[in-house]
Amino acid sequence: MEETTSLNQNGGQMGPQTTQTAANNKQNEEPQQKNHYSIPGILHFIQHEWARFELERSQWEVDRAELQARIAFLQGERKGQENLKNDLVRRIKMLEYALKQERAKFHKLKYGTELQQGDMKPPVFDESSDSQLDQDQSYVAVTNSTWKQGRQLLRQYLQEIGYTDRIVDVRSTRVRALLGLNNNNADQEENLNGGPVNGNESNKRVSESQGRRTPAKKSQPNSLTEAMMLDTEAAVIANLSFLSNTDVDMDDDEDMSDDGDLDPNVEMEDEVKQGKKEGEDVDALALEVFNELNRLSETEKKQEIKNVVPPEWDKITSQGPKRALGFGDEDNIDATLGLGELAQLTVNNDAENTYDLASSKESFRKTWNAKYTLRSHFDGVRALAFHPTEPVLITASEDHTLKLWNLQKTVPAKKSASLDVEPLYTFRSHTSPVLSLAISGTGEHCYSGDLDGVISCWNVPNSNIDPYDLFEPDVLNINLCGHSDAVWCLSVLYSKQLLVSSSADGTVKLWSPHSKVQLLNTFSSEQDGIPSSVDFVRDEPNRVVASFASSNCVIFDTETSKPVLRLESTSQDGVNLNAKKIYKIVCHPTLPLTITAHEDRHIRFWDNNSGKMVHSMVAHLDAVTSLAVDPNGLYLLSGSHDCSIRLWHLDNKTCVQEITAHRKKFDESILDVAFHPSRPYIASAGADGLAKVFV
């Protein structure tokens, strides 16, 4: 400041004392200095300039921040659009697939034969519209460019679906879903214009989506169908054209934050639904508190209550709106109100990649799609087995438990389109990882073997029990004692109620679990070492076949317990015997054929009569860990540490389908696979703690 005041005065008047000396010196050294350039003047100028630069700098910084925000915003927008696109593509796929199914159903009803979806030819279809449709379909699949074509296709799809009552449902859900997106956009625009803040938004959506729902009552007359179809179509098209529009000025960043808002709603709704999880616990705790109050009234205790209550009440108060908000979520509506089969299809999206429209070589080939993911184990699932008749399976895990699942008791899918199955019962009695599992031919019992060598026999609880029933100690029937080390494989013979086990103690044992004398026989092969897996020779029920550490297999007679035949691995094919370790051995249900899964990625086939290897093939990219043959003996299912399961034609040993199913834990991935003995289910168990069921 002082410099400022001395701006136009000569240097005689000095600034602050601190600068005085220096300034004096300078003055003395440069006496001829011109008047205009007084020291304070220079200082002032410099300061002035500095302030100006500072200002500019801060302005730049503001600009920079703005630009960065803009970048983030644009990136968000892009991401949002991508999500939207993926979602729409997914929905289109769903529709396509559903349509195909409808078509197949229709065709089957009309002609009584299966429809060959991949190569539909005019000879089969006399309706010209169908063949035309087919062409359209391929056209879209290939180019996907003109919306006009898409419009036509969509109309046909909608018409085809529209012949059933479902149009109403589909229409309502689809329109709502699609318009739901539009609603979002509207909201976002309002947001941009400084409209309502997030809090109001959701409520608004509730009313909006409810509003949309009203016209879509099921009771609407058929005459409206066509109009509705056009309506739907328009809505779909609107969305699609919105997609194609590169110049959208929708604020997708908002969209994302909007998603973020939605999520908790879903979650909260979930919370309400799961009642027992949180909501009830609150009640429970409140009750605890009240009990407490009644019984003890010391101030100390009250203190305690005070401490406990606040966080819990938070939950209670936030509970009310949750219920309401859940309704506004499009996905929820999708799931609950009507896509029906379609809703389930969403689950399949991952696997849908394998659903190859063009490559159906055989008419009867079934393509398996992931339908249920069974999540409840805390560690790798080592084994699984299906009930002989019911849609029920049991899983056995390294977390020391077994769990019972009823695939028809899916948790009412309020929360999302995915099908969640919760376990009905948890079997607890093992005190070490459970490694092996088998279910009896009646489905009444199951047997599980653990790392300590214990085999437990269980009475399988009714598959309709309440998961939170009271404990029934008689679920655990008996333990079969005899093995002194890990029981790695169990197999049952339905017809005779027999069980065979293989253990790391070096023996294979044959059990009759429900008779007085349980242990019938013990088999071992000194020269071959520890057995790794065992199975009954299905076409000769008085024989069992076991694989050993030596990579050889031995067929034993169950009466004499003597080896009958050896299936010898030779090292001719240049592989070290040690690397050919056998993970799993299974026998064909009707043929004298034994199949083995090997560490060296091979599956090998053996003739039970000659003992010779009849076929050998590289089946996976990593060790083959598990095998299952379908009840008719036509297909073989294999699982591998390469994370995939593969389905094979036993006829020609060709791979029919591959599904990537599980993640790795250490170097393990898939640990077991199974066919349902009487229903179209297959399943895989993984080191990632999940089991998956495919339909």
Next chain:
Amino acid sequence: MKMADGTTILRRNRPGTKGKDFCRWPDEPFEEMDSTLAVQQYIQQLIRKDPANIELILRIPENHDEGVWKYEHLRQFCMELNGLAVRLQGECHPETCSQMTATEQWIFLCAAHKTPKECPAIDYTRHTLDGAACLLNSNKYFPSRVSIRESSVSKLGSVCRRVYRIFSHAYFHHRQIFDEFENETFLCKRFTQFVTKYNLMFKDNLIVPILDEDAAPGESEA
């Protein structure tokens, strides 16, 4: 992973592996674990090595996501609590323990039912563990084991609070079982240090005096 001599270590339990050799493979450094289950692998590896080294087991690897770390630890706790539940099944019967209690102060109502029930202690134990398994595996709350939403992390506290009652019931009513189990697993001690370290429970609720010897004064009288 390749060893120096070129052989590959495959960390697998092949069928036929003896019980004593189960999971007995060379440790894998956490940085080299590339699986999505790396944290679980790492925690289990530490526990297998020395279950008593709680400090090491609970020491979060550098720069690691704390939510995932807490989540995976809690999974491991619930899994190991199965062991305590199995032991309790043999001794804790509805006739003797008709309610879930620890000290006489509290009766815990089982939150697993449509309306909270006064389940017998053994059922409370089972239901709580089953409920925790469902929650911790819920696709909604914990869709990923690599990153965990903040809103879901907040669920962990209530799971901790509920499963802790299993420890306290065992401690106050089945002391022998508790002691045997604890001597083997150090689970209650680890759990107590875990919830204390990450502030997942009120100190007042930690009623099993497990940290007496090394707790700071004032912590133990609860």
